Amino acid sequence: MIVNIPLSFEYRKTTAQWDQSSAHITGWARRTDGTVDGGALVAEITTRGLIHSVKFPRKRLPEGEWDSLWLMAYANADVERLLSVYEPLLLVPWGSVYADPQELKKHSQPADPWQLREEFLRLEPTPKSAIAFLNEWGRWNSEEFVEMTEIVKLQQAIRDAVTAEPDRWFASDYSLPMNWRRSPVYPFFEVLTDKIEVALRMSVTVDLLEKAEFKTCVRPDCGQPFKVASKHDKKFCSRACAHIEAVRRSRRTAISKRVK
Numbered sequence: 001m002i003v004n005i006p007l008s009f010e011y012r013k014t015t016a017q018w019d020q021s022s023a024h025i026t027g028w029a030r031r032t033d034g035t036v037d038g039g040a041l042v043a044e045i046t047t048r049g050l051i052h053s054v055k056f057p058r059k060r061l062p063e064g065e066w067d068s069l070w071l072m073a074y075a076n077a078d079v080e081r082l083l084s085v086y087e088p089l090l091l092v093p094w095g096s097v098y099a100d101p102q103e104l105k106k107h108s109q110p111a112d113p114w115q116l117r118e119e120f121l122r123l124e125p126t127p128k129s130a131i132a133f134l135n136e137w138g139r140w141n142s143e144e145f146v147e148m149t150e151i152v153k154l155q156q157a158i159r160d161a162v163t164a165e166p167d168r169w170f171a172s173d174y175s176l177p178m179n180w181r182r183s184p185v186y187p188f189f190e191v192l193t194d195k196i197e198v199a200l201r202m203s204v205t206v207d208l209l210e211k212a213e214f215k216t217c218v219r220p221d222c223g224q225p226f227k228v229a230s231k232h233d234k235k236f237c238s239r240a241c242a243h244i245e246a247v248r249r250s251r252r253t254a255i256s257k258r259v260k
């Protein structure tokens with residue numbers, strides 16, 4: 001039996017200012033009873049002249065490189081020394097966080113997750129472009145920072161999902177962002193979020209469940225996937241791309257006429 005459960009999905013923009021930073025691992029995280037938590041490290045992040053410590057899950061370390069860290073280093077000083085070569089590039093947000101839905105609604109503006117996704121797919125994978133994008137759209141997720149590599153990974157996963165491998169999307173953690181909430185009015189379930197990551201993942205899941213059709217822009221230096229909205233046979237992702245190609249075509253025709 002397959003049931004359809006209606007769900008309202010709303011993405012809203014909150015204000016956040018983003019800075020580039022790097023993490024410096026200083027030792028093992030400790031549980032409240034003081035014992036070492038082998039699953040997490042402590043990292044120091046410096047932004048705007050302030051140093052603050054965050055929990056840094058061990059699974060964030062590059063796969064395979066420090067798998068036996070636990071055996072190699074018990075004391076914090078050893079961990080710090082071993083991981084001194086590892087300085088992941090982080091982006092860190094500043095600004096208020098609103099956990100309460102009413103508060104969130106008060107301090108945010110409605111935004112279109114599909115437009116967000118379009119811009120996200122065009123994002124150049126550099127810290128500078130990522131910061132400009134994040135400053136425009138707000139919070140990434142509820143973590144204290146986002147690694148540049150996470151952004152690039154999600155971008156690739158979305159690209160693959162819409163152009164080639166929807167099944168892999170549904171098999172991955174990406175497909176079901178856990179932000180469902182009950183609501184007193186129809187449809188009684190809602191995803192209300194100001195998190196870019198959640199909005200992006202939801203938009204892809206919704207599109208793939210609705211079996212939306214995607215194409216890849218035929219402008220060779222674009223290659224952007226885009227959603228086919230109508231039966232109309234669109235070849236370009238945007239008017240800008242169609243225009244650039246039209247100009248190029250007319251130039252080519254002009255040149256070949258001159259050659260004749």
Ligand SMILES: [Zn+2]
Binds near residue numbers: 217218219223224237
């Ligand atoms: Zn294009």
